[in-house]
Amino acid sequence: MKTFTSPALAALPELRHAFFTRDGGVSKGIYAGLNGGLGSDDNPADVAENRRRMAEAMGVDIDHFLTVHQIHSPDVAVATTPWTVETRPRADAMVTATPGIVLGVTTADCGPILFADPKARVIGAAHAGWKGAFTGVLENTITEMEKLGATKPDITVAIGPLIRQPSYEVGAEFVTRFVDADPDFARFFIPSAQEHHSMFDLAGFIRMRLERAGITAINDTGIDTYPNEQLFSYRRTVHRKEGDYGRQIHAIVLGD
Template sequence: MLAPLRSALLDRAGFRHAFFTREGGVSRGLYRGLNGGLGSDDDPADVAENRARMAAHLGVGPERLLSLYQIHSALAVPVVAPWDSASRPRADAMVTERPGLAIGVGTADCGPVLFADPEARVIGAAHAGWKGALGGVLEATLDGMEALGARRARILAALGPMLSQAHYEVGPEFEARFRAEDPANARFFREGARPGHPHFDLPGYLRARLEHAGIAAIDDLAHCTYADETRFYSYRRKTHRGEADYGRHIAAIVL
């Protein structure tokens, strides 16, 4: 049975959405559960069945649950009609004002962020890892929504499960890159167990960028993908274990 997480903020505003977990899928082995990753090496039939279950939960047909070819960019694209998996745009965020299209992103440690303007009825979804966030993918999503009639002062955002600071060890060059962008970014790093390997606060960084952008409200679901293997896939956990591949969660919203 599917057991997606939901944002109370988006629920109160009346938006159908889900941050899907591993629970309720048919994938096996490394992908056990609800793997929605079109780019994974999982059995395509299992991925298709998983995605059909997600689409049904959101109240749309499988062909209307849309994903991108994600490239860790700051590119946000408008969506006006469904596409097939072979022609999905290379980008990391989507926006739409069209009813019946479930726009979603795949993650396995990066930050899934869902957006909505309740008055303009415009929605967005962004895949925000450190590279995309630093490059401005959240702001690009907001710009795309505003092009469709939304206003930042009305936009709600929900942050889904992602890698927490406790498990996000980085190297000194990583921290230096953020400090070079803005010295105030030092607040998103803290010393870890290994000297010279600080820990990065991705959820805190995403929240700060959204607050600076001037949106109406932010809901952080505060779940760590690395810490909870039962419910979440994790690229970093896969890397630490030397596993060949990993599953991807889908976070999606629909008008």
């Protein structure tokens, strides 16, 4: 089972993490591989088996492998005990200080962001697409970690595989939304080959939001989901006119 990791997180004690890829799963067709997306139209039994395999790789039972019902929001859930698929919160980030609970976020171009304070033993995971990053999911994750005892100087953050600027074309109204909020945000856009369109630097925007929030230890994997066939990509699926798409899961857990 091939995964990507962050050297910065890997160096921290009593912590496991993984940015999972498509490798090692049982799904077929357009979902081929390790599809963890409960919201996809994949065979539910295949998704369940994929998630069981990921839980095993993280060293926990499946009932401790948690994800939320993601809604592109700034909302953060605090995990103290396991929840079920049916009772999972509607949110886009999670935090915990409880060992053995895996925090997992699903993506297919959006940014998976993993957080850890090894001194306070507090971790977080956020699903940061443009909307979540724009409306504060990263800052809110940090705030909830602080409530559990974390401190900003001790938090290390890893930015996982996401759609990168060479692959992320947006329209003029998208650019206007950002620049109207803060003229400085214009630096995250460069002209595209198509008139009145731009290429958006989501990873750069995420890094800026983290830095403005007071985080200095930031590690970026630099991986672009769109051209990488080892990873699911929503935009690539749209361009290929496929009917649906899989999701990879990115996870972090505190050791006992």
